[in-house]
Amino acid sequence: MKIFTGAQIRELDKYTIEHEPIKSIDLMERAARALTRAITDRWGNCTKVVVFAGPGNNGGDALAVARMLAERKYSVSVYLFNISGKLSDDCTTNRQRLTECKAVKEFTEVINEFDPPKLESGMLVVDGLFGSGLNKPLAGGFASLVKYINQSSATVVSIDVPSGLMTEDNTYNVRANIIKANVTFTLQNKKLSFFFPENQKFIGELNVLDIGLSKDGMKSLSTHYSVLEESELYPRILHRGDYSHKGDMGHALIIAGSYGMAGAAILATKACLRSGVGKVTVCTPRRNNDIMQVSVPEAVMCIDKEETYFSEAVDATDFDAIGIGPGLGQQESSAIALITQIRRTQAPIVIDADGLNMLSSHRAWLQQLPHGIIMTPHPKEYERLAGNHFSDSYERLASAMDMAERLHAFIILKGHYSALCMPDGNIVFNPTGNAGMATAGSGDVLTGIITGLLARGYKQADACLLGMYLHGLSGDIAAQSLGVESVVASDLINYLPQAFKHLYGIVS
Numbered sequence: 001m002k003i004f005t006g007a008q009i010r011e012l013d014k015y016t017i018e019h020e021p022i023k024s025i026d027l028m029e030r031a032a033r034a035l036t037r038a039i040t041d042r043w044g045n046c047t048k049v050v051v052f053a054g055p056g057n058n059g060g061d062a063l064a065v066a067r068m069l070a071e072r073k074y075s076v077s078v079y080l081f082n083i084s085g086k087l088s089d090d091c092t093t094n095r096q097r098l099t100e101c102k103a104v105k106e107f108t109e110v111i112n113e114f115d116p117p118k119l120e121s122g123m124l125v126v127d128g129l130f131g132s133g134l135n136k137p138l139a140g141g142f143a144s145l146v147k148y149i150n151q152s153s154a155t156v157v158s159i160d161v162p163s164g165l166m167t168e169d170n171t172y173n174v175r176a177n178i179i180k181a182n183v184t185f186t187l188q189n190k191k192l193s194f195f196f197p198e199n200q201k202f203i204g205e206l207n208v209l210d211i212g213l214s215k216d217g218m219k220s221l222s223t224h225y226s227v228l229e230e231s232e233l234y235p236r237i238l239h240r241g242d243y244s245h246k247g248d249m250g251h252a253l254i255i256a257g258s259y260g261m262a263g264a265a266i267l268a269t270k271a272c273l274r275s276g277v278g279k280v281t282v283c284t285p286r287r288n289n290d291i292m293q294v295s296v297p298e299a300v301m302c303i304d305k306e307e308t309y310f311s312e313a314v315d316a317t318d319f320d321a322i323g324i325g326p327g328l329g330q331q332e333s334s335a336i337a338l339i340t341q342i343r344r345t346q347a348p349i350v351i352d353a354d355g356l357n358m359l360s361s362h363r364a365w366l367q368q369l370p371h372g373i374i375m376t377p378h379p380k381e382y383e384r385l386a387g388n389h390f391s392d393s394y395e396r397l398a399s400a401m402d403m404a405e406r407l408h409a410f411i412i413l414k415g416h417y418s419a420l421c422m423p424d425g426n427i428v429f430n431p432t433g434n435a436g437m438a439t440a441g442s443g444d445v446l447t448g449i450i451t452g453l454l455a456r457g458y459k460q461a462d463a464c465l466l467g468m469y470l471h472g473l474s475g476d477i478a479a480q481s482l483g484v485e486s487v488v489a490s491d492l493i494n495y496l497p498q499a500f501k502h503l504y505g506i507v508s
């Protein structure tokens, strides 16, 4: 599913109006009907409603919703903020319709002075001040109103976007002046800023309402950002022939686990083995040998000459993919072995965790990474890699997108919505996964899965997309069965077969 910018949403609006065809005011009426239905489904008509409408089309939506709620016997007080004496055409029409509607008892047009109504617990505030047309942070009277609403104990429903929140970049926004909604009913598509964790407190519970914008219009608009849909994965799936043998299914190498971190190597190796690969070899320090042999009997060992850390690059000629980094430690000799390994390897590589941390301490090496390398940093690891602190997720994402293009790399910025930044400048958000996965070792499992898929024969982009999706899906199935609190990284491996079964079962 594509994610559109504010400017593209306006284009899509225009396209729908021209091609459906439908009058702009009727499209607003359709949006308002969807919003009203969503509100009346949740709150009965004994709920007192206060509607705050702004001067643009978000305000127009709000006025239309106020009229429809009043017609359904809700008690509605409406405040329209017309500070600059300029309303959008559709907002003007809806002001007219509202004043002609006998059911609306309280309507105030605020031109300069504003005496705010009492907002109490049990009341419903409909926030229709600003939506996708916001072009600067809120200030002055609007900022005061937002603070007033946020301090109240009323329930707040935002139309399309919590007022004050930009649809994309909030790096320089004033966060105290953004509505904190309990529920956001967004129109047609999720906005980019909804994917960033720091904005969850503004959005509250998110619901997307279909308002029938043109499907052809959406198809024709090209975007950099999208959300992965399961159906996009179906044509990418490779099938296992009946006559396959392990030699056809790929040979993966996992380089992981310093002494005391054998668990990271075990998790990555087990996850790799569960991802369809023919054979997995693990390179780990001598002292981890026994525990590895016992924990993962299917894996072949390639023991480093050092007792406790990775010290020597492996001859990589026989491997179809390499995953390097989980629990590796950050000894200087491990860093040298890491870059030597990267230089010597022809096969696709996934770098994670300490592998990334060691690159961060030798940032000049980034230029030596082969095209198509996959890196899977969590936000802190990415900051170290970029050598920069970012004030918000948008800034971090923009930097990762730039790095992916410069290095011709695939960067998975991990999080609730992990974002795959591709060398061609596109960014795909992964919709699967849940907070139960916020547990040590989850990332090691992802490294194992992607390495396995690469060795199995998937191209980098496909391995990343399938890997992120399956990893999150396994987490979702685990959470469904165990509850989010109790999920541990091993569960992601245990439930991985069910995730594969779900996805591959559909297309077989």
Ligand SMILES: NC(=O)C1=CN([C@@H]2O[C@H](COP(=O)(O)OP(=O)(O)OC[C@H]3O[C@@H](n4cnc5c(N)ncnc54)[C@H](O)[C@@H]3O)[C@@H](O)[C@H]2O)[C@@H](O)CC1
Residues within 6 Å of the ligand: 009, 010, 012, 013, 027, 028, 031, 054, 055, 056, 057, 058, 059, 060, 061, 088, 129, 130, 131, 132, 133, 134, 135, 136, 137, 138, 139, 142, 159, 160, 161, 187, 188, 211, 213
């Ligand atoms: N395609 C869609 O998705 C549809 C969108 N509709 C609604 O239209 C909204 C977008 O409408 P608009 O483009 O008119 O934009 P808005 O209603 O979000 O606001 C635009 C108005 O606010 C002013 N403004 C912007 N930032 C300001 C600030 N910081 N302080 C004071 N004034 C500021 C602008 O000058 C302009 O007058 C959507 O959010 C949605 O609610 C619906 O009517 C139907 C269809």
Ligand SMILES: Nc1ncnc2c1ncn2[C@@H]1O[C@H](COP(=O)(O)OP(=O)(O)O)[C@@H](O)[C@H]1O
Residues within 6 Å of the ligand: 353, 377, 378, 414, 415, 416, 417, 418, 432, 433, 434, 435, 436, 437, 438, 439, 440, 441, 442, 443, 444, 445, 446, 471
């Ligand atoms: N709240 C969450 N929602 C969805 N996925 C999550 C959440 N928290 C963590 N994850 C996933 O779990 C993994 C954690 O990786 P990472 O931080 O590297 O953990 P570790 O280093 O302990 O292995 C990532 O793939 C991330 O997307």
Ligand SMILES: [K+]
Residues within 6 Å of the ligand: 058, 127, 128, 129, 130, 131, 158, 159, 160, 161, 162, 163
């Ligand atoms: K709004």
